[in-house]
Amino acid sequence: MLSTPMMSIAQESEQEEVMEEIQVTGSLIRRENLVSTSPVTQVDAQQFKFQGITRVEDLLNDQPAIYPGQTSGQANGATGTATVDLRNLGTERTLVLVNNRRLPAGSPVADGIGADINQIPGALIERVDILTGGASSTYGSDAVAGVVNFIMKTDFEGIQVDVQASGYQHDNDNGMVQSLLEESNFDYPSGSINDGDSYDISLVGGMNFDNGRGNITTYYTYRDIEAVRQDDRDFSTCALGGVEGNYSCGGSATTDRGTFGNLNDVDLMVEGNQFVNRNGYLFNFAPDNFFQRPDERTTAGLFANYEINDKVKAYTEIMYMSNESNAQIAPSGAFFITDTFYCGNPFMSDQQYNALCGALEYGRDEYSDDGDILIGRRNVEGGARNNDLEHESLRTLFGFKGNINESWSYDIFAQYSEVEFYEAYNNDLSKIRVNRALDARLDENNNVVCASTLGPNPEDPDCVAWNIFEAGAVTQDMLEYLYLDLEAEGNTELSVFGATFSGDLGEYGMTLPQANNGVAVAFGLEYREESLDYNAGPGYESGDGAGQGGPRPSVEGEYDVTDVYFQALIPIMEGQPFAEELTLDIGYRFSDYSTSITTDTYKVAFGWAPNSDVKIRGSYNRAVRHANIRELFRPQAISLYDMDADPCGGPTPQRTLEECRRTGVTSAQYGAIANNPAEQYNDISGGEPDLKPETSDAYSFGIVYTPSQLPGLDLTLDYFEIEVTDAIDALTPQFILEQCLSSGAPEYCSLVNRDPGNGSLWTGTGSVTAVDQNIGMFRTEGIDVAINFDLELGDLGALRFTNTSTYIMDWERQEVSERPVIDCNGKWGESCEDPVIDFQNNFRVTWLTPMNLSINTQWRHMSEVEDVLDRADFDAQNYLDLSGIWSINDMVSIRAGINNITDREPPIGPSPGAGIFGNGNTFPGTYDALGRYWFLGATFNF
Missing domain, CATH: 2.40.170.20 (TonB-dependent receptor, beta-barrel domain)
Structure with a gap:
């Protein structure tokens, strides 16, 4: 033209x-x-x-x-x-x-x-x-x-x-x-x-x-x-969910009031110094964007x-x-990144212990099993993430x-x-520090401290315990410890x-x-x-980086x-x-x-x-x-992709046991794999020198x-x-996963790597490999x-x-x-x-x-x-x-x-x-x- x-x-x-x-x-x-x-x-x-x-x-x-x-x-x-x-x-x-x-x-x-x-x-x-x-x-x-x-x-x-x-x-x-x-x-x-x-x-x-x-x-x-x-703008003030004619204001399960439990029969949030049922409460992540x-x-x-x-x-x-x-x-936070949780955390009230750990049959001095207690908490006190x-x-x-x-x-x-x-x-949190800050104890002076600060050779003497169990209890010292420098x-x-x-x-x-x-x-x-x-x-x-996806x-x-x-x-x-x-x-x-x-x-x-x-x-x-340089030489590493739910996840999976076995799910794992409440899963992406x-x-x-x-x-x-x-x-990754579930073809199923312990695609070693190719x-x-x-x-x-x-x-x-x-x-x-x-x-x-x-x-x-x-x-x-x-x-x-x-x-x-x-x-x-x-x-x- x-x-x-x-x-x-x-x-x-x-x-x-x-x-x-x-x-x-x-x-x-x-x-x-x-x-x-x-x-x-x-x-x-x-x-x-x-x-x-x-x-x-x-x-x-x-x-x-x-x-x-x-x-x-x-x-x-x-x-x-x-x-x-x-x-x-x-x-x-x-x-x-x-x-x-x-x-x-x-x-x-x-x-x-x-x-x-x-x-x-x-x-x-x-x-x-x-x-x-x-x-x-x-x-x-x-x-x-x-x-x-x-x-x-x-x-x-x-x-x-x-x-x-x-x-x-x-x-x-x-x-x-x-x-x-x-x-x-x-x-x-x-x-x-x-x-x-x-x-x-x-x-x-x-x-x-x-x-x-x-x-x-x-x-x-x-x-x-x-x-x-x-x-x-009013039309962008919340993230829309649903379908046309039946929209709703969506959001994130990583909330300002916290999300605690296995998210099935135990799904709690903080009110004062107690836990109450979350009842679908979501965090509106749109306004700060x-x-x-x-x-x-x-x-x-x-x-x-x-x-x-x-x-x-x-x-x-x-x-x-x-x-x-x-x-x-939107602000960073703990995006369900805790491996386990110590039920003796002294910040928890008795009511909170009973509602969470007691309901899941964990004693005060016990750690939860991987995935039994998930924790999501938005860092609203620290403000939005911004990238210069x-x-x-x-x-x-x-x-x-x-x-x-x-x-x-x-x-x-x-x-x-x-x-x-x-x-x-700016304002992102460290996954390692989040886990350490949530593993809290009482020291000899009856102060709440991180377990990593105790003992003759403390693992992390600078750790500050993070109190997300009481409204308004997060301090600047807690935030300063959690922040991660990203440059x-x-x-x-x-x-x-x-x-x-x-x-x-x-x-x-x-x-x-x-x-x-x-x-x-x-x-x-x-x-x-x-x-x-x-x-x-x-x-x-x-x-x-807790908010970086890998x-x-x-x-x-x-x-x-x-x-x-x-x-x-x-x-x-x-x-x-x-x-x-x-x-x-x-x-x-x-x-x-x-x-x-x-x-x-x-x-x-x-x-x-x-x-x-x-x-x-x-x-x-x-x-x-x-191929350009990134396509040729970018190392292969874990990142995140969006997916509403794992087709083999939740108590009533979308796919049959036979289909899910093709992706590596065992009979014991079927029906017990937790979906990521943040709707994000791991993939391995990267370049390929032979393109x-x-x-x-x-x-x-x-x-x-x-x-x-x-x-x-x-x-x-x-x-x-x-x-x-x-x-x-x-x-x-969704295409690879769907093709494996439907066909069982090895060229797709070999790319699905479920965590051997819990079958997850978002915790442990779970991921889908999706690298550059012709x-x-x-x-x-x-x-x-x-x-x-x-x-x-x-x-x-x-x-x-x-x-x-x-x-x-x-x-x-x-x-x-x-x-x-x-x-x-x-x-x-x-x-x-x-x-x-x-x-x-x-x-x-x-x-x-x-x-x-x-x-x-x-x-x-x-x-x-x-x-x-x-x-x-x-x-x-x-x-x-x-x-x-x-x-x-x-x-x-x-x-x-x-x-x-x-x-x-x-x-x-x-x-x-x-x-x-x-x-x-x-x-x-x-x-x-x-x-x-x-x-x-x-x-x-x-």
Whole structure:
């Protein structure tokens, strides 16, 4: 799809008079008026102004071809980065470029491997090219779904200062959710609220020097975004449970009043200094979670070029970013992590002993057996867990380009990029210390102390006994002992050296008989080295963090690749009847990796213009993605996955004894395996050094229509199909467990490891092994449509109509080759994860008035989405945006606008949304989650 950038019609006419060689995204060859044979969408800088966007990812996520990756709307699992996901095929399959050169991996942490577009200064963006479909033959690995190429302003003259303030306004009037909150006795917000303020300032300066032979453009930007919590919106103040029409406010069994017992016939909580029946009481974990993370970012850098002589032009790009964000979630606690419990704990009253240990027939001086007494207690006294995430990046590029002679040119460059990462996770508890603090005794002075402090050689003399048996009895000393320091650091590095030579073979007679232009070629060599070093720190590596779900291993690895590539643009016919232009575009790249893997990628494309009004284009791309460093070298370790209940757990298991035996359950264990009240179970995840590359086949076929009878109209329609095979992914633990239960197949059952003592999958050694492997397939097919129409209004100025839409015909995935293909089109949940919206449409109307005022309105539409689990179908969403830009004079312009004028709430469903990016009962990266977005800004040019 080819969209024309937003600008005045007069400006476009002036630009048409300038004929220069250009390089389009997806091609290595520069030519006058070169139109891509592959579908490319363009988002220009004016759209950022009209939308009032301060986060680049927010505008990109509104584009129909792009799905959200990491966004500011994530808290649990946030990396502090912003990533892009083309066609919903994963951020690791989308290659991000700046001026046709790579951005480095955004972070060394899990889910941070995609390029972090926080590194992009919005003030310097000239346009964004979005090429969908494989582009590995042009740019190398990772371009399986396509390319997002940021084209920056590199020849700026003057000084420009831009300031903007923005924020959200929402009316909390969701009666349905408010009634649920009242039933649960939860506080909730009501009425109008203004929050999430953002402040953005940028300074750009540029100048030509040495009689125009050189230019230097510098920039500095600063952005500060305030937090929004989930209890700032009524619809996210509690975690929804149940199904649509019968929702309830859910929560966690790890409560502020404690949860004690075997959770079947003995299920207690604290009231005063006594135990009472819990009766289903849950802790509302939603309010503390960030719905919008606070964020502070600074960027600075320069773009410079200098023409040394008529053969050599030097250029450089230096980009720096410092970004700090905070991801906050509910308080930590003892998440049923006690192995056994000492029934002589002196903090327990006689009533509590009788209700708990006495009921389970344990004496005062006895320890319970493993799993007989479970304890969950939320650390409400210590406050929410929050994760400080800091990234600092530096990207440098130096190169020389020029003409060797009239036929040949060259471009040689060296690039080095580094991202430094630091993380401090606050207010989590130590599992070891929780167990020691709950193992309490009376010392010789009748003081309550930890058993680990007693004896001639105390195991832990600093231990402070934790009194969770009496309301209000937790002290600061107790908390200080329980806290665990969690820190991590790391970096990613990218080094690239490349040389491209391009030439016009027409000078040597290589012009086909019915063509005017000769064959154009480009070939070159590229060496790329990538490394990642993530030091998880002793707290993370030990797995001692109560709220971390298991150990987080350190990762270190690197690989390099040498590429040889070639492209040819072959004019077959030009200026002939029914063939104003017929061009063949072919490309090939051979890659040799240090992992002993070699790959071949290639493309074949054509462009046919029967006349000046119509162009037909089509392409086939074979793309290959080599495994990234985390996929190759991440150690295998225990982590957590969500599951409502163990199919073989509880007093009345969901599965039969015969089925459960396949997973390792004994007859004695059947019916006696405790379910995890936190609904979290152990899995072993990690990388695999022997992963082979995944491949994709991408097809596109389209038409570009610019009728001479109707000047100002551009219409493009493109069909696309992308199929990824041998996809690098991990089977979900639930899938493995279900397959073992149903089939007994050894390839699945060998991955289920029940604790031999109690049959559990969440205590002891119980787990399901689910590491990365080459499995299954992704496939998507659809149609992109773009319509641009300019209408002159005489003395009233001009109107511009722009419509961009994507219709998904199929979006399928197959977890393993022998399993059925899953249809995810128009669905969300379970294996489909986040919403796969089958129709998205953006319609924009801009009035360019004769008073130097541009008024813009946009309608954004997203079709309905069905829940795979039949809990909550999401209705179609329609958003209306309105904005204006007034150029007061050549020096000053102001802008203002409101997005989502009607304050439409996002669709909501059961928490956490069953998707990797769900938050606040919705998907904030997909939908407008926070209400009306207002902005007011000004630009000053000197």
